Amino acid sequence: MMTITLTNRDNARYKVMCRRSLLDELLDHGVDLPYGCRYGGCITCAAKLIEGTIDQSAQVALNNRQIDNGYIILCVVGAKTDCSIDIGMESHDLLYRNPFLEPLAPQDLRADVGAPKEA
Numbered sequence: 525m526m527t528i529t530l531t532n533r534d535n536a537r538y539k540v541m542c543r544r545s546l547l548d549e550l551l552d553h554g555v556d557l558p559y560g561c562r563y564g565g566c567i568t569c570a571a572k573l574i575e576g577t578i579d580q581s582a583q584v585a586l587n588n589r590q591i592d593n594g595y596i597i598l599c600v601v602g603a604k605t606d607c608s609i610d611i612g613m614e615s616h617d618l619l620y621r622n623p624f625l626e627p628l629a630p631q632d633l634r635a636d637v638g639a640p641k642e643a
């Protein structure tokens with residue numbers, strides 16, 4: 525069992541079993557969270573990891589810039605350690621960018637995005 529601290533919610537703490545996504549576990553505790561697709565496609569549920577380690581191997585929606593800024597996708601991640609996270613839309617300050625003002629550099633893209641599938 526891990527402890528999740530919501531740093532932008534007065535450091536509220538929740539125990540999670542780590543058998544389901546952090547989104548499902550926190551919703552079960554009554555935490556009000558934004559979400560949409562619930563399969564890692566829309567990034568509505570993005571949160572910012574402040575401290576701790578998560579298993580994010582199932583997420584495919586974030587690019588390297590977003591990952592480097594600490595973003596995680598709550599609907600497809602599980603906690604590997606106790607974690608502190610910022611949740612909700614106010615944590616999305618670095619999530620989106622204007623592509624005309626800040627074009628992505630090649631290293632910002634995931635290496636596998638747009639790569640043709642091998643037959």
Ligand code: FES
Pocket residue numbers: 559560561562563564565566567568569570585597598599600
């Ligand atoms: S709810 Fe769509 S990515 Fe999590």
